[in-house]
Amino acid sequence: MTVRIDEDRVFDIIETKRPSTVVVNAPGGLLRQTKDLMARVKEKYGVNCILAGDSCFGICDTVDDEVEKLNADLALHIGHNAAVEFVGDNTYLVDAVDDADFGDVVESAVPMLAGFKRIGVATFSQHLHELPNVKEALEKRGFEVIVGKRNNLMLEGQIFGCDFSTSQPLQGEVDAFAFLGQSEFHAVGLALATGKPTFMLDPHMNEVTDMRQAAEERRKRAILAVYRALDARIFGVITGLKEGQKMLGRSRWISKRLEMHGRKVVQIALREITPERLAPHREIEAFVQTACPRISMDGFNFDRPVLSIPQADALVALLEGRSFGEFLQRPKWIELTVGLVPK
Numbered sequence: 001m002t003v004r005i006d007e008d009r010v011f012d013i014i015e016t017k018r019p020s021t022v023v024v025n026a027p028g029g030l031l032r033q034t035k036d037l038m039a040r041v042k043e044k045y046g047v048n049c050i051l052a053g054d055s056c057f058g059i060c061d062t063v064d065d066e067v068e069k070l071n072a073d074l075a076l077h078i079g080h081n082a083a084v085e086f087v088g089d090n091t092y093l094v095d096a097v098d099d100a101d102f103g104d105v106v107e108s109a110v111p112m113l114a115g116f117k118r119i120g121v122a123t124f125s126q127h128l129h130e131l132p133n134v135k136e137a138l139e140k141r142g143f144e145v146i147v148g149k150r151n152n153l154m155l156e157g158q159i160f161g162c163d164f165s166t167s168q169p170l171q172g173e174v175d176a177f178a179f180l181g182q183s184e185f186h187a188v189g190l191a192l193a194t195g196k197p198t199f200m201l202d203p204h205m206n207e208v209t210d211m212r213q214a215a216e217e218r219r220k221r222a223i224l225a226v227y228r229a230l231d232a233r234i235f236g237v238i239t240g241l242k243e244g245q246k247m248l249g250r251s252r253w254i255s256k257r258l259e260m261h262g263r264k265v266v267q268i269a270l271r272e273i274t275p276e277r278l279a280p281h282r283e284i285e286a287f288v289q290t291a292c293p294r295i296s297m298d299g300f301n302f303d304r305p306v307l308s309i310p311q312a313d314a315l316v317a318l319l320e321g322r323s324f325g326e327f328l329q330r331p332k333w334i335e336l337t338v339g340l341v342p343k
């Protein structure tokens with residue numbers, strides 16, 4: 001597998017903006033290539049490059065604030081491209097592309113998809129360029145293939161782990177989804193948000209995985225956490241401090257609803273929401289966190305319920321005597337707060 005960072009775009013930005021210091025951040029899987037790129041930028045242009053070394057999981061993990069803190073001129077956020085090329089005041093998005101070919105895994109998928117006629121296809125940033133090829137290959141095998149339309153943040157067929165707004169509206173038009181890439185995280189999210197059978201096509205292992213069981217387990221765990229939180233009298237409502245996940249308004253809204261129903265609320269702000277960070281708050285019986293929803297959905301080691309925004313909405317529904325329905329089947333689990341400038 002080779003993942004290639006769009007170095008030409010980086011050089012263009014450097015030549016146009018002529019910065020003296022640049023902040024760079026990238027997901028863990030791209031750190032080696034990113035550090036190589038930083039060395040080349042320094043060598044070619046004499047630009048001082050600083051790696052922002054905190055965790056970087058998504059497009060929400062931009063480092064606009066670090067530009068000011070580190071007296072830099074701009075930031076480069078590597079590996080999470082979108083329908084925008086610049087976010088916030090200082091940050092340029094730089095694509096990274098995986099060169100994996102999907103030809104073989106599409107052939108492997110055909111027997112598993114055989115019971116379905118209309119297939120939605122979706123993927124994450126690094127495989128977007130493969131969508132037309134996969135669409136054509138599946139159509140040749142007799143499937144009707146639909147790719148979700150781009151919007152103000154996402155490119156055609158693109159999903160994030162919390163934003164399925166290109167694909168979720170296809171819920172009534174497709175029988176199943178094919179997710180392209182080696183990411184159970186994204187594939188499970190797609191299955192939960194659409195309620196459709198979802199198959200993960202992994203081009204590196206040439207494996208096709210039916211995600212239905214994994215998605216159903218996550219759904220049940222999410223519901224169980226809501227019912228466990230219903231009994232809690234003291235809540236911690238956590239606002240995330242990462243740039244693209246800061247949902248202060250939502251935290252206030254949820255806090256107010258909980259208080260209206262007799263719960264005591266302690267508002268907390270955190271950059272990293274981990275069992276270790278929550279451990280000292282012993283008196284709190286349940287948490288709601290309005291940052292990355294996957295902290296709640298995929299967090300297997302919290303000792304108390306830690307609800308995401310969709311789960312908190314379900315909890316509020318129960319408190320108000322309503323049923324919560326399929327609360328995960330929505331286009332977005334969080335409204336990302338990255339500042340957007342269209343391409």
Ligand code: SF4
Binds near residue numbers: 058160294
């Ligand atoms: S908030 Fe969304 S984009 Fe950010 S890490 Fe979580 S799932 Fe990914």
